[in-house]
Amino acid sequence: MDVLSDVIAVMRTGQPRSARVAWRAPWAQEFAPVPGSAGFQVILQGSCWLIRPQGEPVALAPGDVVLRPHGHGHTLADDPRTPPAPACDPADPRALQPYVADTADTADTADGAGPATVTLCGGYQLDGTRVHPLLRDLPELIHLPAHLGRHPELRATVDLLAGELERPRLGTAAIVPALLDTLLLHVLRAWIERQPLRAAAAGWAAALNDPAVAAALQAMHRDPGHPWTVATLAAEAGLSRTPFARRFTQLLGQPPLTYLTWWRMTTAARLLQESGAPLSAVAARVGYSSEFAFAAAFKRQHGAAPGRYRRNRA
Template sequence: MDLLSDVVTSMRAGTPGGARIDMHGTWGWYLPGDPEVAGFMAVLEGTCWLFPDRDGEPMHVGPGDVVFSPHGDGYGLADHPVRPDQTLEEARPGEGGFDRHTYGEPDGGPPMILVCGGYRLDRERAHPLLTGLPEHVHVRAGDLGLARVLAGLGEETEGSRPGGDALLPLLLDALLLYVLRACLEPAVGGQAEGWARALADPGVGASLAAVHRDPARSWTVTALAETARMSRATFARRFTSLTGLPPMGYVTWWRMNRAKGLLRDTELAVEEVAARVGYGSPFAFSHAFRRAFGEPPLRYRRTFTP
């Protein structure tokens, strides 16, 4: 699996949820956040102002724009540049499901239509690519793939349609991937900074792809440098500079992250989990897991067993 796909599958916990909100007339609401949820707000029709929680500069958001809140921060929304103070509880990110709400009376003017919601996360397994993003990421309209996803959300949320309960979570998953892609594109979002440069770097990008493709391989700095077609010393310096972690530090972190997912989401024996993340001995794996998380693998697994 490629790195971006791994980022999404490893951090997700549960099914994404959201709501379509149609606004008429003059309006302004505060949409509460949740630290356990990465939130989003996508504009289908109309324009509005978004006010960050931490008194940042308001953003003017238009049709086809998406604002991604990776750390679960709340924000205000209004049809005019004045920060609102009334909370819209219906927009609070939830666990799966999809709702529809209409506010105000049609007054002959165009409505403001948005879709908002969130992705419940396992913050302990969040990738540095995500944790390094700012409070809110404004992805502007322009990407054709993202536009197709938003068009699909518009069609599916306009009313109840057969199969909608199955299709909407898939569209929300696709939305997240397009937003994260945009964060790695300087022309669109450019918000992931070092990680955008790391993935674009031919050598470091190749080594990251190799680790995510085969975490069980007996990786060394020398082997990773060979994958990157760089000298060992040059590779180690460049990898650390771009990702903020030394090469083997990242390999160990990703292996432990992957092991957590296997222990939580599968019934594989500890020996098999150890083999899948590059440990030939379950004892060596258990020692590494305890050193990383303060408890052995089986005790960690029991916290998720009914």
């Protein structure tokens, strides 16, 4: 697993949900804030505005992708002046059932007689106890405009997802969640890759764009149970020990072994919740030969011993 794949695997829980929704002007729909979730909107046809409690309205065009990674509320509208319908849960497409479109021709199921807008909306549930710091670094709005030739993999994923929702067939129930996870990965990848490289930059985007620090992070995620030291991680990074530790701490705000311990305990929490592996196997998987030492480290981070944590999360 690489860092970004691990982040998604650890923090997402349950099945992501989505719906293909159609509106005819005049229209406006408020989407309520949903703590512990990330919501997205993809504009498939027409145009609209995204309106936030703070900030200027954002014009959205066909092919634009929007991610709200912190579950904040917003409104979509044909015009910023259109009064919105009552708030609904963006992670629950059933709330939009009157507007769910089976084909582009059903866009007039929404009220109004003006130009049609078709969107792909949905959300991901996140485990609040395993939120990766990469997520905290994300802005409250990620907007990826559909510039010609940019993010071709993201465009292809959107087309596949829209096609499955427009024409459900055998296997759609399995394909759609996989495509939704792929969509999230492509959005995050595109955001990370487009962050400007500055000498004084810090944070997860800067760390993943830094070849030395990224190599050390990949090594930790590839094999969290390895007996890593600052020296062996520095070797993975191609730096000597002191410059590596300084660079890692500068970018991520914590020393490399502090992050490694956090990641090991986060990985252990997922294994305890999602597998029936014995505690000794979980401990070994994250680098502990002693169950006692593992239990002590786990309790410091999660506030409960591993066995109790597993029972409470069952």
